[in-house]
Amino acid sequence: MPRYGCGIAIAALWLSLLFSNCVGKQNESTLQLQSYSHAILNGSKSIWSNKDLEVTVTVNADDVEDDDDGAKTDRHEALLAQSSIIYGLIEVANASNVNAICHAQLKHVQRSILNKQPWALKALDASGGKSSGFVFGQNFWLGSRDACTSIQRPLGITLSKHYKRNMHNGLITQQSPFDMDYRVIYLRHKSPWQVELKVMSEQIIHIGLCLPSSCHSSEIQQLASDYVAGSFKDSDIFELEPEVLYVKDLKLRDVFYERLSFKLIVGFVLATCAFMLCAQQLSVAKQLPADGHVDGAGLAPVESEIWRALHFLLKWRPLQSFVSCYDVARNWRRIVATRENNCTEIPLLNGLRSVCAICILFFHVMWYMYFTVHNKATLLAYGEHIFFQYISSAPLLVDVFFTISGFLQTYNFLRNSKQLQAIRENGSLANVKLFSKLLFHRYLRLVPLYLIVIGSVDLVFAYIGDTSVYHIFNRFDEICSQHWWRNLLFIQNLFEFNDLCVNWSWSLACDMQFFLLANAILFLYVKHPKSAKLLTIAGLLGNIVWSFGIGIKNNFEFSFDIVYGTGTEIYISPFVRVLPYILGSIVACCLAERRVSYTLSEGQQRWLWHFSLFVFLICIYSTMKRDFGYMLTVSLFSLGRICFSLSVCWMIVGSATGRGVWWSRLLEARCFQHLNRLAYAFYLLNPMIISLIYGLTSSSTHADPFTLCIACCGFTLVVYLASIVFSMAFELPYSNLSSLLLSKPKTT
Template identity: 35%
Template sequence: MCSMIVTVTFVCTLIITPAIANDICTANALPRVPASQRNLHETFQRTSLLYGLSTIGNEYLIKQECQEQLQLFQLGVRTKMPWAVKMFDASASLEPGFTFGHNFWLGNSEVCSAVSRQTHVQISTYLRHQMKPELLTEVAPFNVDFRVLYLRHNSSWQVDAAVIAFASRLHVGLCLPSACTAHEVQQLVQAYLSTDLNAANEFYEMNLQYDYAKDLKLKSTTFRRTSFYLTCFFLATTIALTVAASLLRKSQDLYKANANIRNSRSTNGNVLETTNTSGATIKPHKSELDLNVTSFIACFDFDANWLHVFAPAKVEHTFAALNGLRFGSAICVTVYHYLMFLFHGTRNKVTLYNYQAYVGNVDIFVDIFFTISGFLQAYNHFRNVKLLAVIRQNSLKQNFKLMGLHLFHRYLRLAPLYFLTIGLSDFGSKLLDDISVFHIEHKVYENCEKYWWRNVLLIQNFFDHNDMCGLWTWSLACDMQFSILATVLLFLYVKHPKRKKLCLAALTGTSIAYTYTFGLKLNFDQTIEATFTFLTEIYTHPFARILAYMCGGIAGWYFVVQKPTEWHFTKQIQHFFDYLVALIFFGCIFIPTNHNFSVFTSTTILLFERIIFTVTSCILILSNAHGRMRWFFRFFETTFFQKFNRVAYAMFLINPIVVFALPGFSRSNLYANPLSLFAEFIGLLVILVLLSTLLTLLFDIPYQNLSRLLIQYQMRKKVD
């Protein structure tokens, strides 16, 4: 029995041994994958989204062509083929700074362009280089496109200030084969993210979800928008009128020269007709026959408008400093817009957020514009003795007609440049949304399509700020609404002074009650985060801003109607109060906010800051009018501020468009630091002043001239 068992065991051993030997030989014959390459494969699969997509593609998700090209890319990376290395390098991977808001994994679009075409770099063939020459010459066997994927996350490992630019959305730039359609890419990304392959997704607990993708190419639909056609028509019409005005000016100069020659040759200075050598009568110039058309075209005379804008500064003017103060305030607003719009393309968002939080008290700073506007409206109204007499004599119907004419002319002066800005914003935002690598959270063009009529009526600030077509235009709407209300109250004051005082008291109480109601309801705590979140209620609503306009109007009335009060103080005490007013004015702007107070206290502080800042601004305006505090206003009366005061309106309207274009057209994210921000802002300011000057000459001054022309025509009509 034992011998039989031994025999069977021996036979089995003889049978199995050749098979094992054969397997060993076969294994030795197959090429081994180095451990380092296997490690690289696993690392790339977990860190590079493009490489990870190439490892999960199959015929059920994508078409064969796309799958084959992705597999070819994967093989090229493993074998370190130059075109594949460039394609890998051009695609995004995890970047540092995620915890502080860095969501821009943009890759490199220029390197992606070099994947499918040769790159020409001027280098010497006689100098030694370490690089592989194939990096410049070798191209992929298929076409590639650079695309940006937008992935949402809900990670708690990232600072998420409640500001629009802190949106939880990753920007991932990939150099993908052109054969892969948008739908196929979406399928691949969703399949990849559903696994635990991506290291960043797993480590930061992102729970990434595919949102959408962009190919960064122009869309024909962008150039078929109504705003594009209207803007082009408006530009072409204005330029044509400007050219016509220039030709008309030359023809008028020629006609005047010929008339002077004829007058010098005439023996009778009262001759109405001049006869040439053939006996024919020389008729008057056409400009004398078509006075209305000629006058209309002359409003667009570029040379005359240039002289008007850059006329010699009149420093002796009563309110010369206000012109400088308005232009200086426009520069400060531009600084704030610059910091705000840089959020969309900055990788150190928290740092920039802190810059913005401490640059100034934005909650109250813009009140300076409303205070100046209210002061000037009341001042111009009460110093016009003839107008006051007409209002007293007119009936209610006549006064309503007069108010309507006043508001029409104000709208005519503001509307052209304002409408041009809206058109450029609508078209420009759609263009930017097509080709920018950054996601645009506040899509202006969508709001303009739906709510353009609100901007036409200047009532956009009554609605949610997220629905505004041009968020920065809220102050223009407020100013127009305050102007309408002030016009009614000023007319009412001439007829019934006591009723106006009751109206002012009611408006003051309403504004205070409104601020407390919404401050307590929304838990306002004076942070910049709360200001952005409750922008509609706390910042842009007319009831939140009306106190500044009313206070300015009262100061204008006081300056014209009331006699200046003589205060018998020593010079030291007068200087002390002057410095105190200036200190309070700047203190209200730059005072750091304290977040340790209760909601009621924070709301009260906000209200008192607005009141104190507005009253201080009025005191400064009156001091300037009475020739006081020359040391303070001398800076704002300089030639620079006086000459560029007229472009402040255009600068206010156009600066957000230019500022937003800086990060919008960039192909990479920005890093904000004080030195680079300062240098860039200086260049931006120069561009804005030049552009605002051109827009003022073409779209602002001509329509102001037209408004004056209509007023003169109405006055002549009344006289006739």
């Protein structure tokens, strides 16, 4: 019996030691399955105590080495070292290339991964790895930003306790014992095994990693450089030859709020809101009875004094006129108003502008989402399909706007008999003043909204440049801070395409330059008609010759890479793009002066309308085959643009003379009057909004026809709503002011 009792005591002691050892090991691994606890799963309590989750920063080097030796015996270690980027980075970390805290925490992550702790496996799972689809542009190995965030902030998800779940309890609730951040490493590769499109920057690999916050970005960049030169290179079948460019922590820098554009935008918005409030006060005051007065009754003393002072200031007539330009109610009525078309108008222009603006937005969706697309080659291949030709050829639609601008500039100028008489009677100095006046009013109508968009683009790209997971190729925040003055002078299209601030605004610069040139020739036309005509014809012929020459010099073809590569020399060049403006001006001159008279039967008119539409569509779809060879391509490019502009001119002339067919009547619908008033804001805003929304996504975009159609419809609605706000705040008030100044009687 004593022996039996002694045996029991020894067995009890041995079991107690074994149990304590198991409990201690559970802090190292959660592989031991526990009974399901609904409270644990739903976050009301944790299986980990704070003490268990503490990490000692000061680590004994011998202990770490022993732990590493033990980890190497794990059957998963070799596989992780070859397949996992985050694990490979941790392996190359040592006390010499990272700080002590970072080193200790990285090694803790490594041990926890090998011991299969839920929080560590979530970090491993949240980190990116090599993805399929590399050949056609999959350079986004982003992992999951949300999954990395959930390591510190568990998902607020409630799951029913009535179901048995085959999962570890800590997957949802277990938190990391130290702060973890999502970082993105950017590598430039030189792989010959990826389709190189030569369109923007496509050879940048994005790698998202969930790493301890104590590791600085510079240290992570050094770790990445060491890793890609070692084990990563050994398993690289695609011959990447990667070069680490930089690392982002996706946090907005404090300097964002110190940007000049931020201060200007805030000041401009506050001033606009103040003027709108003043306009509202003025409108209320005008509705009071003649003997009524504003005494601020019912307001606090300070508010009452402000109200009285405002009312006193608004009694000044010039200030009343200025403030009235910001009247929200009046501007709203002006935007949404529609009326019957009259004989002095060209109603087709409203529909033509609106439809072309929407088609250009569709193109911008494809273009400004490009930096997020992981099947870039497929996206460009869609552009050569017949269904997407109206989108991929949308840049040609800019010629529609140039044709309309040239036509209206000349047509309205020649129909203003008072102005023509004044020019004939004026001397050179007086005509220079009149020319400057016309330029000032055009500048006043265009620049305020344009300036706000430039500032907004600067802020948007500074924001996504810091916080987006993507490498931003066009850093407009950096470009605009240096070259904003080019945009305000409307000369940005005379410089390199990649150096453009707000690069889609090149057409505004062209239009302003053409406006100056056309006005100069029209002033000359009033004084010396023959000289102006000869100069115009010479300009037209010279442009055709120039287009041929520059196209042949650059081996121009319709392929996307050539079109992009010749952006500076051809696409944004005013010397090439002036052709439709000249043709529109010539047709307007013939119509205004009634130089051409013709009598057509109703059938002939219908035939010409349908023929013009046929030519228009043929020009749009002529780029379906993009490998004609540069000689044939240049010929098609030069002569095709002439036919394209002339087809638009016939539509304009037909509408101006009251003719039309069923599809032209659709373009003359009253709803397009409203959309046409928003066309300027619509054009300026859509690339910025598209870039912002795609830049805020945290996973790459897969381009396919269905999602592209949905995206285009969605962006059309979003940009339309934004255009109403921006137009009412920053366009219409200054248009009203311009009209006010033009109608102001001269004082002597």
